[in-house]
Amino acid sequence: MAETNEPTTHDGRGVAGTNWSRTYAYRARGLAEPTSLDELRRVVAGTDRVRALGTQHSFSPIADTDGTLVSLGRMPAEVDIDAEARTVRVAAGMRYGDLAGHLDRAGLALGAMASLPHISVAGSVATATHGSGVTNRCLAAAVVGLELLDADGHLHTITRQSHPDEFDGMVVGLGSLGVVTALTLAVEPAYAVRQAVYLDLPGDRLDQESLETVLGCAYSVSLFTRWQTDGVDQVWIKHRTDGVGAGSGSPLHGDDALPVEILGARRSAAPIHPLPAMPAAHCTDQSGEPGPFHERLPHFRLEFTPSSGDEIQSEYLIPREHLSAAMAALRPLGHLMDPVLHVSEVRTVAADDLWLSMAQGRDSAALHFTWTQDAAGVAAVLPRVEEALAPFAPRPHWGKVFGIEGDVVRGRYPRADDFAALAGRWDPRGVFAGAMVEGERAAVIPG
Numbered sequence: 001m002a003e004t005n006e007p008t009t010h011d012g013r014g015v016a017g018t019n020w021s022r023t024y025a026y027r028a029r030g031l032a033e034p035t036s037l038d039e040l041r042r043v044v045a046g047t048d049r050v051r052a053l054g055t056q057h058s059f060s061p062i063a064d065t066d067g068t069l070v071s072l073g074r075m076p077a078e079v080d081i082d083a084e085a086r087t088v089r090v091a092a093g094m095r096y097g098d099l100a101g102h103l104d105r106a107g108l109a110l111g112a113m114a115s116l117p118h119i120s121v122a123g124s125v126a127t128a129t130h131g132s133g134v135t136n137r138c139l140a141a142a143v144v145g146l147e148l149l150d151a152d153g154h155l156h157t158i159t160r161q162s163h164p165d166e167f168d169g170m171v172v173g174l175g176s177l178g179v180v181t182a183l184t185l186a187v188e189p190a191y192a193v194r195q196a197v198y199l200d201l202p203g204d205r206l207d208q209e210s211l212e213t214v215l216g217c218a219y220s221v222s223l224f225t226r227w228q229t230d231g232v233d234q235v236w237i238k239h240r241t242d243g244v245g246a247g248s249g250s251p252l253h254g255d256d257a258l259p260v261e262i263l264g265a266r267r268s269a270a271p272i273h274p275l276p277a278m279p280a281a282h283c284t285d286q287s288g289e290p291g292p293f294h295e296r297l298p299h300f301r302l303e304f305t306p307s308s309g310d311e312i313q314s315e316y317l318i319p320r321e322h323l324s325a326a327m328a329a330l331r332p333l334g335h336l337m338d339p340v341l342h343v344s345e346v347r348t349v350a351a352d353d354l355w356l357s358m359a360q361g362r363d364s365a366a367l368h369f370t371w372t373q374d375a376a377g378v379a380a381v382l383p384r385v386e387e388a389l390a391p392f393a394p395r396p397h398w399g400k401v402f403g404i405e406g407d408v409v410r411g412r413y414p415r416a417d418d419f420a421a422l423a424g425r426w427d428p429r430g431v432f433a434g435a436m437v438e439g440e441r442a443a444v445i446p447g
């Protein structure tokens with residue numbers, strides 16, 4: 001199939017210049033938008049510093065370079081489904097929402113999606129972007145193959161079989177190993193999901209055991225809070241009608257209708273946005289009626305601006321067993337966060353083996369913050385948040401804003417040195433090094 005991807009994100013944000021939220025101005029000297037592999041080869045081989053750009057939804061400088069940014073948004077939007085092998089090969093620049101539509105029409109599904117479908121497959125995989133679910137790994141964990149263009153313009157096909165010692169290091173590559181031109185993802189037969197939102201989870205349900213029950217009661221569960229009460233404001237439940245992912249103590253059974261109350265939280269009478277001032281029409285269906293995976297797993301609909309749009313984001317992944325203690329440590333900061341916080345989201349991510357995945361080796365809880373665009377206010381609060389989370393060894397999301405020192409972040413990834421060596425082998429001249437991933441190969445993360 002060959003159509004051309006849209007050159008802009010569908011909510012009207014432009015290509016390059018700044019990131020999607022207009023909170024980070026790329027320092028790159030130029031932007032290339034090749035329309036074919038040959039053109040891409042010429043761009044990459046013809047410049048001493050280059051980095052691939054996805055749909056520009058990262059808040060950190062992770063995509064940036066002092067050379068040329070190259071967007072794959074105008075490359076052919078190829079999707080090749082192998083129903084028998086249960087895989088799909090997809091062009092790197094395609095958005096998850098577009099891919100999901102193709103899969104749904106073929107009776108197939110992705111196991112996980114992020115909160116928004118607007119992000120590119122390659123850009124999301126490169127930063128270990130995740131959704132939620134005690135049994136759901138990050139989106140990159142579905143990758144079974146990568147097609148990678150190196151600095152000399154050579155295209156390599158990389159699978160676990162072809163590169164057994166390197167594959168787990170290459171998938172979450174932060175854009176530092178080359179330009180990914182296509183990915184092959186594992187898919188599964190289509191399944192249906194019921195979604196509903198529950199309000200006011202009481203504070204006495206936030207001990208670790210109760211949190212495990214709440215977060216494990218459905219395939220994918222998210223908690224939203226502004227830290228202004230001792231409870232949680234919203235609980236988003238995404239329940240697979242085949243029962244997959246609902247833990248043994250779950251009050252949800254098979255394809256039964258969703259109940260009016262879950263663990264003390266009552267079902268919202270009307271659809272609701274995680275940011276209460278924003279229109280619920282931007283969100284996916286919350287009626288409790290079954291629907292396809294891609295119309296329930298993301299919180300936001302492809303046709304609308306996700307989240308607020310006027311925001312900065314931060315997120316930290318910690319071992320899940322510390323979630324209750326971490327939430328208790330953050331709650332006293334509620335009054336400090338209040339003026340600069342739209343909302344916080346708590347999710348779960350299952351452990352994986354990908355060297356630079358934030359959930360590598362740890363079943364994780366993810367503590368997310370959607371801040372206002374008051375950059376100075378956020379910069380004042382962030383150290384307090386990071387101080388409160390420090391006892392839990394947080395790994396910051398690569399695509400979001402954080403202040404933790406580079407050597408501290410590195411120390412939280414057992415394979416960080418192996419990744420530096422990998423980058424040295426695949427990109428010895430540092431052509432793909434960037435603002436957060438400097439030419440000094442030891443500094444694979446900000447320092």
Ligand SMILES: Cc1cc2nc3c(=O)[nH]c(=O)nc-3n(C[C@H](O)[C@H](O)[C@H](O)COP(=O)(O)OP(=O)(O)OC[C@H]3O[C@@H](n4cnc5c(N)ncnc54)[C@H](O)[C@@H]3O)c2cc1C
Nearest residue numbers: 052054055056057058115120123126129130174175180399
């Ligand atoms: C409203 C909103 C909601 C979000 N929700 C979530 C969420 O639910 N879960 C979550 O984990 N994150 C979330 N994020 C963060 C987002 O998923 C990540 O920042 C993701 O990396 C963005 O992908 P992108 O396509 O915009 O890539 P970009 O931000 O453009 O780039 C990210 C990285 O990918 C690399 N890259 C891009 N394309 C290629 C390629 N072809 N080859 C090699 N490297 C490449 C870049 O070099 C860069 O290092 C959200 C962000 C926003 C704005």
